[in-house]
Amino acid sequence: MKESLMKIPCKNNHYFQNWSQTYSCKPELYFEPRCTDDLRVILLEAKQLKKKVKVVGGGLSPSDIACTNHFMISMKLFNKILEIDKTNCVITVESGVTIYQLNNHVLPSNGLALSNMGSVSGQCVGGIIGTGTHGTGGNFGSFASCVLEVTFMISDGSIIKCSKEKNGELFQAVCCHLGLLGIILVVKIQCEPAFKLHLKQASGLLEDNLVDLKSLISQSQHFRFFWFPHTDYVVNFMADRTKRPLKEGGSWFWSQLVGHYVLEFFLWVSTFFPCLVPFINRLFFKMCYSGSSESVRRSDRVFTFDCLFKQYVTEWAIPQQNTVTVLRKMREWIIANSHVKVHFPVEVRFVKQDGIMLAPSGDEDVTYIGIISFRPYGKIVPHDEWWNFFENLATEYGGKPHWAKAHKVKADDFRRMYPKFDRFMEIRRQLDPTCMFWNDYWRRVMGKDGFHMVAPEKQRL
Numbered sequence: 467m468k469e470s471l472m473k474i475p476c477k478n479n480h481y482f483q484n485w486s487q488t489y490s491c492k493p494e495l496y497f498e499p500r501c502t503d504d505l506r507v508i509l510l511e512a513k514q515l516k517k518k519v520k521v522v523g524g525g526l527s528p529s530d531i532a533c534t535n536h537f538m539i540s541m542k543l544f545n546k547i548l549e550i551d552k553t554n555c556v557i558t559v560e561s562g563v564t565i566y567q568l569n570n571h572v573l574p575s576n577g578l579a580l581s582n583m584g585s586v587s588g589q590c591v592g593g594i595i596g597t598g599t600h601g602t603g604g605n606f607g608s609f610a611s612c613v614l615e616v617t618f619m620i621s622d623g624s625i626i627k628c629s630k631e632k633n634g635e636l637f638q639a640v641c642c643h644l645g646l647l648g649i650i651l652v653v654k655i656q657c658e659p660a661f662k663l664h665l666k667q668a669s670g671l672l673e674d675n676l677v678d679l680k681s682l683i684s685q686s687q688h689f690r691f692f693w694f695p696h697t698d699y700v701v702n703f704m705a706d707r708t709k710r711p712l713k714e715g716g717s718w719f720w721s722q723l724v725g726h727y728v729l730e731f732f733l734w735v736s737t738f739f740p741c742l743v744p745f746i747n748r749l750f751f752k753m754c755y756s757g758s759s760e761s762v763r764r765s766d767r768v769f770t771f772d773c774l775f776k777q778y779v780t781e782w783a784i785p786q787q788n789t790v791t792v793l794r795k796m797r798e799w800i801i802a803n804s805h806v807k808v809h810f811p812v813e814v815r816f817v818k819q820d821g822i823m824l825a826p827s828g829d830e831d832v833t834y835i836g837i838i839s840f841r842p843y844g845k846i847v848p849h850d851e852w853w854n855f856f857e858n859l860a861t862e863y864g865g866k867p868h869w870a871k872a873h874k875v876k877a878d879d880f881r882r883m884y885p886k887f888d889r890f891m892e893i894r895r896q897l898d899p900t901c902m903f904w905n906d907y908w909r910r911v912m913g914k915d916g917f918h919m920v921a922p923e924k925q926r927l
C-alpha cells in the first residue's frame with residue numbers, strides 16, 4: 467500500500483453489507499478518514515491508481531448504490547456538530563452525523579427538531595440527501611428540502627460550497643447527489659422549534675380513502691396509510707403538531723410481541739404455504755390495526771417506527787393525480803391473479819414538489835407507493851411477478867423509482883422521467899471527469915460508457 471494511504475485509518479479485509487442484508491461487497495481498502503486532508507489523499511491516490519471510490523453513510527440503502535470493491539470511505543469520524551443557531555433554528559453538521567444522533571443527542575437539548583424525516587433514523591446526513599429520502603406530508607418536500615447549504619469535496623480534492631443563493635443549480639443537483647458528485651462534508655439544515663405530534667391511527671376501507679384522498683392529504687400535516695392486500699382494509703396514520711400533553715399509545719404486547727415476533731413466524735410459515743397470506747393479512751389487521759387509537763409523542767418518535775425485519779423493498783413516486791387509478795389497478799390485479807399472494811403492508815405516502823433536480827418529487831407533488839417483501843428469518847421469498855406488474859404499472863402512470871431501492875430502470879427511461887437527467891450527468895462529468903464515483907449500480911443504469919456521454923446541450927457550470 468502507498469505510504470500516504472497508510473497514515474489514514476484503513477482496513478483491507480472489510481466486509482460491507484447493507485441493512486437489509488441484500489447486497490454486500492469486499493472493498494480492497496476501507497478508510498475511516500479523520501479530516502479533509504485524509505480525504506484528499508485518498509482521492510488523489512485513487513486517481514493515480516485508477517481506483518473507484520464510494521462513500522458509505524449509514525449503509526441503509528436497500529440497493530447496491532453504496533457498494534464498491536475498490537476504495538470505500540466511511541464518514542463515521544465526520545460526526546461533529548459545527549454550529550447551532552437557536553434563534554433561526556439552523557444547524558450545521560458534518561455529513562457523518564446520523565439522524566438518530568440529531569434526534570436524541572443534539573436537537574432536543576437545544577429546543578429544536580427536524581421538520582420531517584423517513585421511517586428510520588440510522589441514515590447519515592450525507593447519505594439521506596443522496597437518494598431523495600422522504601417522509602410524508604402534503605406540504606413537505608423530501609428531507610433535502612430543509613437543506614440550506616452543502617459543502618463537498620470533488621474528485622480533484624477541491625472543496626465547493628453551494629446553496630440556493632450561491633451556485634443555485636449545483637445546489638439543486640447536490641440535494642439528491644446519488645453519491646456521484648463528490649464527498650459531502652458539511653450540511654446546513656433548517657430545523658424548527660421542538661414539537662410534539664398528535665398521532666391518530668384509524669382503520670378504514672381502501673375505497674373510502676381513494677374517494678376522499680385529496681381531503682385526507684390536506685386535513686393532516688403528515689398523512690400516510692397502509693393497505694392490506696387481499697382485503698379492502700387500510701390503516702390511516704394522521705400526525706399533526708400539537709401542544710397537548712404527552713400520551714403514550716399502543717402496547718408492547720401488540721406492537722412488539724405480536725406485531726413483530728409473531729408476525730415474523732407467521733410469514734415464515736407462509737413461505738411454505740403461501741395460501742395463508744390473505745389470512746395473515748386479515749388476522750394481523752384485526753389484532754394490531756383495527757379500531758382507532760391516539761397518542762401524543764415527541765415528533766421524531768412519531769415519524770420513525772419499527773420497520774420490522776430484513777426485507778426487499780421497491781418504492782415508486784407517482785404523480786399524485788394518478789394515485790387512485792394506480793391503487794385501484796393494483797387491487798384489481800391481485801384479485802385477477804389469485805395464485806399470487808401479497809403480504810401487507812403496501813405503504814402510501816405523500817410528498818410535495820421540492821424542485822430538487824433528480825429527486826422523484828423534484829418536478830411535481832407525488833405519492834410514494836412502497837412494496838415490501840419481508841425475508842422472515844432471512845429467508846428469500848419470491849416476489850417477481852407482483853413486483854414486475856407494479857413496476858410496469860408505475861412506469862405507465864408516470865412513476866419514478868426511489869433511487870435507494872430496488873429497480874431495473876435504465877438511463878433512457880430516466881431521461882424520459884427527469885427533464886434534467888442529462889444536465890445532472892453533465893454536471894457530474896465536469897466534477898468527476900474520470901468517473902471515480904462510479905460503481906456496479908451506475909454501470910447497470912448508465913451502460914458501460916454511459917457516463918462519458920455529453921449532454922445534448924452542454925452548458926458550463
Ligand SMILES: Cc1cc2nc3c(=O)[nH]c(=O)nc-3n(C[C@H](O)[C@H](O)[C@H](O)COP(=O)(O)OP(=O)(O)OC[C@H]3O[C@@H](n4cnc5c(N)ncnc54)[C@H](O)[C@@H]3O)c2cc1C
Nearest residue numbers: 523524525526527584585590592593596599600645650870
Ligand atoms: C428500514 C429502512 C427504512 C427506510 N425508510 C425510508 C423512508 O421512510 N423514506 C425514504 O425515502 N427512504 C427510506 N429508506 C432508505 C434510506 O433512507 C436511504 O437509502 C438513505 O439514502 C440511506 O442513507 P445512508 O446514510 O444509510 O446512506 P447509504 O445507504 O450509506 O448511501 C446512500 C448513497 O449516498 C452516498 N453517500 C453516503 N454518504 C455520503 C457522503 N458523505 N458523501 C457522498 N456520498 C455519500 C453513498 O455512496 C450512496 O450512493 C429506508 C431504508 C431502510 C433500510
